[in-house]
Amino acid sequence: MARHIVASTSEIPPGGNKVVDVAGRDIVVFHVNGEFFALLNRCPHEGAPLEKAACVARLTSPEPGVYERSRVGEMLRCPWHGWEFDMRNGQSWFDPKRVRVRSYPVAVARGDELQKGPYVAETFPVHVEDSYVIVEV
Numbered sequence: 001m002a003r004h005i006v007a008s009t010s011e012i013p014p015g016g017n018k019v020v021d022v023a024g025r026d027i028v029v030f031h032v033n034g035e036f037f038a039l040l041n042r043c044p045h046e047g048a049p050l051e052k053a054a055c056v057a058r059l060t061s062p063e064p065g066v067y068e069r070s071r072v073g074e075m076l077r078c079p080w081h082g083w084e085f086d087m088r089n090g091q092s093w094f095d096p097k098r099v100r101v102r103s104y105p106v107a108v109a110r111g112d113e114l115q116k117g118p119y120v121a122e123t124f125p126v127h128v129e130d131s132y133v134i135v136e137v
């Protein structure tokens with residue numbers, strides 16, 4: 001799996017997303033709670049663009065009449081028919097064994113940690129001795 005630089009972190013504000021083309025795939029990258037998640041930008045039901053999905057919380061009910069919200073913003077609700085998916089791994093909430101959105105690993109790296117480009121200028125050590133600049137070749 002090749003690494004692709006798709007955005008600077010400042011391009012995707014908290015709660016926002018950015019759609020990118022990676023090797024011909026339409027991928028949406030979300031920024032939620034300080035983390036980034038990447039998913040195929042296509043709902044497995046009828047193909048809605050998940051960039052338009054609502055980012056909602058996980059809602060569970062441990063007993064009748066009691067509701068608990070967790071992982072706020074990490075669940076995607078499809079804009080067309082409301083199917084919900086876990087942003088962390090693409091699994092659907094209603095049928096996790098059979099229906100999922102393709103998800104991709106995401107990493108954040110500082111610019112100086114990324115691979116250098118193919119064109120690197122040759123450099124030489126420089127010293128200043130008294131009033132003279134000396135370059136070593």
Ligand code: FES
Pocket residue numbers: 043044045046047048078079080081082083
């Ligand atoms: S297209 Fe997403 S729920 Fe139908």
